[in-house]
Amino acid sequence: MILAIETSCDETAAAVVRDGREVLSNVVSSQVDLHAEFGGVVPEVASRAHLDLIVPVVRQALAEADVRPADLTAVAATHGPGLVGALLVGVSAAKALSVAWNLPYVGVNHMEGHLFATLLERPDLPLPAVVLLVSGGHTLLVEMREPGRYRLLGSTVDDAAGEAFDKVARYLGLGYPGGPLIDRLAVTGDRTAIRFPRGLLNEGLDFSFSGMKTAVVNYVRKHPDADNADLSAGFQEAVVDVLVTKALRAAESVGAASVCLGGGVAANSRLREVFAERITEAGLTALVPARSFCTDNAAMIAAAASWRLANDGPTPLDDGADPSLRLL
Numbered sequence: 034m035i036l037a038i039e040t041s042c043d044e045t046a047a048a049v050v051r052d053g054r055e056v057l058s059n060v061v062s063s064q065v066d067l068h069a070e071f072g073g074v075v076p077e078v079a080s081r082a083h084l085d086l087i088v089p090v091v092r093q094a095l096a097e098a099d100v101r102p103a104d105l106t107a108v109a110a111t112h113g114p115g116l117v118g119a120l121l122v123g124v125s126a127a128k129a130l131s132v133a134w135n136l137p138y139v140g141v142n143h144m145e146g147h148l149f150a151t152l153l154e155r156p157d158l159p160l161p162a163v164v165l166l167v168s169g170g171h172t173l174l175v176e177m178r179e180p181g182r183y184r185l186l187g188s189t190v191d192d193a194a195g196e197a198f199d200k201v202a203r204y205l206g207l208g209y210p211g212g213p214l215i216d217r218l219a220v221t222g223d224r225t226a227i228r229f230p231r232g233l234l235n236e237g238l239d240f241s242f243s244g245m246k247t248a249v250v251n252y253v254r255k256h257p258d259a260d261n262a263d264l265s266a267g268f269q270e271a272v273v274d275v276l277v278t279k280a281l282r283a284a285e286s287v288g289a290a291s292v293c294l295g296g297g298v299a300a301n302s303r304l305r306e307v308f309a310e311r312i313t314e315a316g317l318t319a320l321v322p323a324r325s326f327c328t329d330n331a332a333m334i335a336a337a338a339s340w341r342l343a344n345d346g347p348t349p350l351d352d353g354a355d356p357s358l359r360l361l
Contacts, residue, residue, distance in 0.1 A: 034106050035342070036130070037335035038091065040123030041115025041143045042169075043067075043074045045086040048331035049098035049105075053149075053339030054156055057098035059325065059332040062086045065210060072209045073199065080118035087126050094331070102134040107347070109338030112140035113358025114170070120354035128350055137347035139338040143329075144360040147295040148177055149340065150326040150333035159290035159318050165280040167304070168296035169195030169212075172240050172276075174283045175360070180340050185361045186283045187238030194272055195298045197242035201249050201268055205261050215265040216301050222262030224270040224303075227252065231275050238283050245271055273304045277311050284317055291318035299327040 035053075039046040043064040049057040064082045068074050095101070110127035113120060124140070131138035147166050152158060163186070166173040172194045174187040192200070195212055202211025207218065229248045232241035249268050253259055284292045292312045298304065305321045312319035326333060341348075 034100060034104055035109055035139070035335045035338050036091070036094065036105050037109040037141070037331040037338055038087070038123040038127050039111045039143075039146070039329055039331040039334045040083045040087070040119045041111045041113075042119060042329060043079045043082075044329045045083050045090050046329060046331040047091045047094035048335050049094055049100055050332055050335035050339065053336045054153065056153065056332045057100065058094045059330055060090050060094045060097065061328070061330055062090050069209050072203055074116070076116045076118055079116055080122060083119055083122035087122055091126070091130075102136070105134065105136055107131070107137040107139050107338065107342050108134070109139040109141050109334055111143045111146065111334050112348075112352065113355035114143055115356055117354055117356040120356060124354045131350070137342060138350055139342050140348040140352050141334045141337045141341065142358055142360055143334075144171065144173070146333040146337045148175065148183070149180070149336040150295055150322055150330075151293040151320055152180065153326060153332060153336050154322050155320055158293070158320060161287060161289050162291040162293055163280060163284045163287065163289040164293045164295055165276060166296045167194045167276060167294070167298035169193060169199065171296065172242070173360070174238055174279060176283070176287050176289070181344060183361055186287070187240065187279060189240040189242060191241055191243035192246060194240070194242055194276065195296075197246045197272065198298070200246050204250055204253070205264060207261065212298060212301060215269055216303065218262050219266040219269045219303065222260065222264070222266030224266035226263040227259070227267035229267050229271040231271050234275055234278060238279055238286070240275065240279065242272065269301070269303055273301070273307050276304060277308050280308070281311060281315055284315070289317065291320060293320040294322065295327065297328045300324045
C-alpha cells in the first residue's frame with residue numbers, strides 16, 4: 034500500500050495504490066487557472082501553489098482511500114524530471130512523511146510513471162510493447178520488454194508535441210493551455226482544408242515539430258483571414274499523423290505485441306481516435322488509457338514505486354530532485 038506524491042509541474046497530486054494495481058484514491062489539484070494569465074507555467078508560481086496544496090491533497094488522498102499511515106508500506110514521490118522547485122516540494126513532503134511515519138521512501142522517474150500508467154489499466158498487457166509518451170516536455174517512443182526493462186527508440190530533436198500545441202495556440206491567440214483549446218476548436222474545423230508538412234514523417238523514429246509550428250506561422254502571415262478552426266484542425270492532423278505513423282513503425286521494428294499511449298497529449302481526442310484505429314488495423318493491441326491516467330497523476334507514480342521498492346529497495350533519503358532526470 035503506497036502513498037505517492039506528484040508535483041513535477043503544475044498539478045499537485047497524491048494517490049494511494051495497493052499492490053501496484055488497485056487505485057484506492059487519485060487526487061489531482063490543477064493550477065491551470067493560476068498560469069492562464071501568463072500563457073504558460075511560471076515555475077515560481079507553481080512551486081508556491083504546491084506548498085499551499087500539498088497537505089490538503091495528501092490528506093484527501095488518505096481519506097478517500099480510507100487508510101491511515103499505519104496501513105501504508107511506503108511513501109513515494111516524483112523526483113524528476115520536471116521543474117526543480119516544484120519537484121522539491123513533493124520530494125520534501127514525501128521524505129518528511131517517511132521519517133515521521135517510519136516508512137521507506139521511494140523516488141520515481143516521472144516518465145517511468147507514465148509507462149506504469151498503461152499497466153494500471155491493463156496488468157495483462159501483451160509484451161513487448163511500444164509506448165508513445167507525448168507531453169508538453171517530452172515526445173518519446175519507448176520499447177518496454179517488461180517492467181523496468183526499457184529501450185529508447187526515438188525522441189524529439191526540437192519541440193515536444195505538447196510544446197508545439199501550446200506555441201501554435203499562443204500564436205493564434207487561443208489562450209492556455211493550448212492543447213485542449215486546439216483540440217476543441219479543431220472539432221469545428223476542416224482538417225483537409227490546410228495540409229501542413231509532416232516533420233520527419235518518412236525518416237526513422239525521431240520527431241520534429243518545430244518546423245510544423247513554423248509552417249502554421251508562415252501560413253497565417255500569407256493568409257491572415259484563415260479560419261482558426263481550420264488551422265487548428267490541419268495542424269492537429271499533421272501532428273497526429275506523425276505520432277501514429279512513427280509509433281506503428283517502431284512497433285514493426287521491434288516486433289511489438291501492443292502499442293500504448295501515455296502522457297498529457299494522449300488526452301487529445303483526435304490522437305486517441307486515430308491511434309486506436311490504425312494500431313488495431315495493423316493487427317496489434319492498442320491501449321488508449323483513460324484521460325485521468327494520461328495527464329500527470331500520482332496513481333502512476335505509486336504503481337512504479339511499488340515495482341521499484343520490490344526490485345531495488347528504498348531510495349536513500351539523501352537522494353534529491355533531478356530536473357533533468359533521464360529515463361534511460
